[in-house]
Amino acid sequence: MLKLNVNGKETVFEGDPSMPLLWFLRDEAGLTGSKFGCGMALCGACTVHLDGQPTRACVTPVAAAQGRAITTIEAVHTDPVGKNVQAAWRKLDVVQCGYCQSGQIMAATALLKSNPAPSDADIDAAMSGNVCRCATYQRIRAAIHDAAQSAPKA
Amino acid sequence: MRILERFSGSVASTTAALELPAPANLSRRAFLQGVGGLAVGVCIGPALSACKPASAPSGGGSATAATVFEPNAFVRITPDNRVIIVAKHLEMGQGTYTGLATLAAEELDADWDQVSVEGAPADAKRYGNAQTGGSQGTGGSNAMASSHEQMRRAGAAARAMLVSAAAQEWKVPVGSLTVSKGVVSHAESGRKATFGELAEAAGKQAVPETLVLKDPKDFKLIGQQKLGRKDSSGKTDGSAMFTQDMKLPDMLVAVVAYAPSFGGKLKSVDAAKARAITGVVDVVQFDGGTGYRGGVAVLAKNTWVARQGRDALVTEWDDSAALKLGSTELMAQYRTLLDKPGAVAKHEGDAVAVLAKAGKVVQAEYEFPHLAHAAMEPMNCLVQIRDQDCEIWNGEQFQTVDQANVAKLLGLKPEQVTIHQLYAGGSFGRRANPKSDYVLEAVSLAKAARAQGHKVPVKLVWMREDDMRAGYFRPMFLHRVRAALDKDGGILAWEQRVIGESIIKGTPFEPFMIKDGVDHTSVEGCFEHYAAANVHIDLHSPETGVPVQWWRSVGHTHTAFAKESMIDELAAQAGVDPFEFRRKAMADHPRHRAVLELAAEKAGWGTPLKPGEGKARRGRGIAVQESFSSIVAEVVEVTITDGKLRVDRVVCAVDCGLAINPDVVRAQMEGGIGFALSAALHNAITLDKGAVQETNFHTYTPLRINEMPVIEVHIVASPEPPTGVGEPGVPPLAPALANAIYAATGQRIRKLPLVKQLKA
Ligand code: FES
Numbered sequence: 001m002l003k004l005n006v007n008g009k010e011t012v013f014e015g016d017p018s019m020p021l022l023w024f025l026r027d028e029a030g031l032t033g034s035k036f037g038c039g040m041a042l043c044g045a046c047t048v049h050l051d052g053q054p055t056r057a058c059v060t061p062v063a064a065a066q067g068r069a070i071t072t073i074e075a076v077h078t079d080p081v082g083k084n085v086q087a088a089w090r091k092l093d094v095v096q097c098g099y100c101q102s103g104q105i106m107a108a109t110a111l112l113k114s115n116p117a118p119s120d121a122d123i124d125a126a127m128s129g130n131v132c133r134c135a136t137y138q139r140i141r142a143a144i145h146d147a148a149q150s151a152p153k154a
Numbered sequence: 155m156r157i158l159e160r161f162s163g164s165v166a167s168t169t170a171a172l173e174l175p176a177p178a179n180l181s182r183r184a185f186l187q188g189v190g191g192l193a194v195g196v197c198i199g200p201a202l203s204a205c206k207p208a209s210a211p212s213g214g215g216s217a218t219a220a221t222v223f224e225p226n227a228f229v230r231i232t233p234d235n236r237v238i239i240v241a242k243h244l245e246m247g248q249g250t251y252t253g254l255a256t257l258a259a260e261e262l263d264a265d266w267d268q269v270s271v272e273g274a275p276a277d278a279k280r281y282g283n284a285q286t287g288g289s290q291g292t293g294g295s296n297a298m299a300s301s302h303e304q305m306r307r308a309g310a311a312a313r314a315m316l317v318s319a320a321a322q323e324w325k326v327p328v329g330s331l332t333v334s335k336g337v338v339s340h341a342e343s344g345r346k347a348t349f350g351e352l353a354e355a356a357g358k359q360a361v362p363e364t365l366v367l368k369d370p371k372d373f374k375l376i377g378q379q380k381l382g383r384k385d386s387s388g389k390t391d392g393s394a395m396f397t398q399d400m401k402l403p404d405m406l407v408a409v410v411a412y413a414p415s416f417g418g419k420l421k422s423v424d425a426a427k428a429r430a431i432t433g434v435v436d437v438v439q440f441d442g443g444t445g446y447r448g449g450v451a452v453l454a455k456n457t458w459v460a461r462q463g464r465d466a467l468v469t470e471w472d473d474s475a476a477l478k479l480g481s482t483e484l485m486a487q488y489r490t491l492l493d494k495p496g497a498v499a500k501h502e503g504d505a506v507a508v509l510a511k512a513g514k515v516v517q518a519e520y521e522f523p524h525l526a527h528a529a530m531e532p533m534n535c536l537v538q539i540r541d542q543d544c545e546i547w548n549g550e551q552f553q554t555v556d557q558a559n560v561a562k563l564l565g566l567k568p569e570q571v572t573i574h575q576l577y578a579g580g581s582f583g584r585r586a587n588p589k590s591d592y593v594l595e596a597v598s599l600a601k602a603a604r605a606q607g608h609k610v611p612v613k614l615v616w617m618r619e620d621d622m623r624a625g626y627f628r629p630m631f632l633h634r635v636r637a638a639l640d641k642d643g644g645i646l647a648w649e650q651r652v653i654g655e656s657i658i659k660g661t662p663f664e665p666f667m668i669k670d671g672v673d674h675t676s677v678e679g680c681f682e683h684y685a686a687a688n689v690h691i692d693l694h695s696p697e698t699g700v701p702v703q704w705w706r707s708v709g710h711t712h713t714a715f716a717k718e719s720m721i722d723e724l725a726a727q728a729g730v731d732p733f734e735f736r737r738k739a740m741a742d743h744p745r746h747r748a749v750l751e752l753a754a755e756k757a758g759w760g761t762p763l764k765p766g767e768g769k770a771r772r773g774r775g776i777a778v779q780e781s782f783s784s785i786v787a788e789v790v791e792v793t794i795t796d797g798k799l800r801v802d803r804v805v806c807a808v809d810c811g812l813a814i815n816p817d818v819v820r821a822q823m824e825g826g827i828g829f830a831l832s833a834a835l836h837n838a839i840t841l842d843k844g845a846v847q848e849t850n851f852h853t854y855t856p857l858r859i860n861e862m863p864v865i866e867v868h869i870v871a872s873p874e875p876p877t878g879v880g881e882p883g884v885p886p887l888a889p890a891l892a893n894a895i896y897a898a899t900g901q902r903i904r905k906l907p908l909v910k911q912l913k914a
């Protein structure tokens with residue numbers, strides 16, 4: 001039996017510990033905001049945070065998440081940076097089909113937490129693992145800059 | 155889907171208010187029947203937020219349901235003051251929910267913040283698309299063109315009834331009332347009421363016989379630069395519902411083993427290992443049929459378990475009737491047709507004879523690979539079959555076609571097939587399959603599961619690899635163009651042979667879209683808007699056995715490349731600047747020319763590019779194409795260093811008539827350019843012995859953020875009726891890019907994807 005902390009709540013999982021975290025979240029925990037796009041760590045649609053680190057849930061065994069704080073798109077607003085990122089995404093209407101955007105927002109939040117004022121090159125480096133087939137990349141860049149600028153000054 | 159006619163109305167182009175007949179009223183009873191499927195305890199609205207209690211009449215005649223004001227099929231106003239717009243089109247990223255809501259909310263004078271959108275169920279009587287003969291579906295970039303009058307009338311009818319309810323209650327003349335931001339006011343007495351407060355009384359008013367639509371100068375929402383998309387919120391907090399996210403009680407997920415080559419048949423399966431996996435519920439063999447695959451499905455409650463089960467199946471396939479050729483052999487077969495006359499698509503003057511006598515003929519061949527749509531959400535479909543009906547949940551792009559095909563497969567009537575609308579995680583045309591391939595596959599599978607005792611909802615889920623290899627690709631094409639200049643540097647003659655699979659043959663669209671052996675979608679956009687006295691275009695449509703389908707901007711994906719590349723070659727031949735050459739040759743098409751000029755001006759065409767560093771070579775290219783009645787020109791700037799290409803900037807100008815939501819138009823140009831760039835640079839589906847070689851995003855490599863150029867979009871101000879924007883941003887990109895590479899290096903690239911062609 002695995003003990004997991006998902007979005008601040010303790011929960012248990014009794015199934016296959018090698019099952020990727022993504023399918024635990026989506027099919028067992030009912031948190032469908034994290035998406036399946038490739039299953040091979042190629043697209044980033046499944047990005048969640050483990051102890052704040054952006055992680056591809058589709059290739060992370062659920063057992064590896066034990067003892068770590070799992071944060072998904074459904075709770076990213078509880079982090080002030082995450083909330084800021086979501087607000088920038090809405091302000092600039094980044095989304096098109098939306099399917100990749102949970103992953104984009106999780107990756108962008110992690111970027112801004114480690115680098116509060118990223119350059120375009122920083123953004124390209126941090127975000128190039130996240131595919132958007134609708135190619136909303138220009139607005140993703142702009143929204144990250146916007147969130148960086150509107151961050152509450154510490 | 156291709157629009158064959160331009161919008162014939164004149165609402166947006168007129169400057170005077172119009173009187174139009176009101177939309178037919180719909181009884182509440184019919185409405186409740188129509189949305190009866192909502193009452194299954196599952197949120198099927200476009201977003202969770204759309205499922206607040208009042209919006210979901212339970213069918214039990216609850217008090218709230220009884221007071222929802224629902225004047226027509228498109229508008230609902232709840233007592234808690236929400237305006238719900240029912241969208242007849244699929245939201246797959248193109249912004250159609252926002253566009254449809256803008257149109258209705260404009261005439262309604264609603265407050266934008268009180269408006270939300272729900273997807274319509276399949277029901278062609280109420281939600282048919284006038285531009286496609288009344289069948290319900292989304293495509294051809296025609297949602298705004300087909301809806302702008304309809305949705306405005308729907309909003310205007312609702313407004314009139316709200317106003318007459320207030321007039322009756324306050325005993326004042328209708329003409330003394332004003333409406334703004336969802337509030338009806340009587341200035342003299344200072345009385346005010348919200349739409350929600352008036353909803354019940356409005357429901358008792360007669361539907362107006364005539365409607366007065368706004369004069370465009372009074373628009374408050376239409377044309378506003380930044381209105382805010384209606385789907386932004388749900389798509390940024392994880393709550394937006396896609397088919398992939400649907401879960402019904404007792405639902406099973408199916409992952410399927412398929413034949414590796416098109417047309418392969420199952421010989422044998424050993425499912426022992428799959429059945430031994432904890433959580434595998436059953437293994438089901440199901441039949442394919444016309445246009446869809448059969449296979450062996452593993453059923454489980456959890457997607458991962460189903461996939462593990464599928465991967466553990468030991469299958470043998472009979473390839474005797476399967477496609478055996480590879481892409482190289484198919485292209486070689488195409489080449490054998492290059493010198494054979496095809497079905498004539500266009501013939502003016504006598505291009506062949508003129509070219510035979512012309513001094514200098516410029517000739518080029520252009521090659522295009524198969525392309526996958528590779529939408530971010532792999533295809534999927536949720537099906538519940540019962541004795542007398544079938545319910546489907548899908549990011550549904552082709553309601554009427556799918557409903558008919560499913561009904562046929564199950565021996566039901568179309569009206570016994572309910573289809574619930576969800577968001578689609580991209581489509582690019584894939585979800586509108588004329589043969590309903592993945593939908594029928596899901597239904598065939600659910601039917602076989604049912605026969606094995608699983609009378610539960612079944613969700614078919616394709617893994618990325620299944621999606622990539624399922625076919626229904628943009629066809630492979632080969633073009634040959636021969637052209638010559640006249641003595642004044644104009645185009646004397648243009649001869650073009652097009653070779654490629656037909657996406658229409660064998661579909662219900664064949665009678666309308668194939669004429670005299672010419673599939674219109676194979677040649678659309680070949681040679682238009684340039685002046686030439688002698689034009690000959692013909693077409694071969696070889697059958698290859700590879701399933702093919704429309705792909706964002708359809709024929710224009712290749713015809714624009716051939717045309718705009720050859721135009722560039724002719725300009726070089728004439729020794730004229732490529733922009734000036736186009737301008738002159740387009741003299742008879744002022745609207746096209748204006749778009750071309752706008753793009754060139756904003757891009758600084760004619761001014762020198764900032765030189766690159768070191769050995770870097772830089773260049774600019776231009777291209778223009780009309781598609782789906784919108785005209786788009788793009789200027790691409792590139793830098794090439796040691797054979798490495800960087801696309802720096804794309805300047806885009808678009809004339810799409812009235813821009814209902816300018817920011818959505820910009821977003822569609824940006825996205826269309828990025829999508830086109832992915833294909834132009836990198837993408838090809840390669841067949842080897844009938845099997846697709848690409849599997850996932852490491853072999854079919856999508857554009858990533860580090861390759862995304864800076865994009866500037868300029869919209870031509872226009873009073874003309876609105877036309878499409880979902881597709882038209884795509885076609886000019888690839889030729890403008892190839893032309894920029896030529897400008898930088900002198901290398902003409904005539905084969906896509908082009909990165910592989912680039913010389914060091
Ligand atoms: S689904 Fe995990 S990276 Fe694509």
Ligand code: FES
Nearest residue numbers: 097098132133134
């Ligand atoms: S918004 Fe559609 S894939 Fe990113």
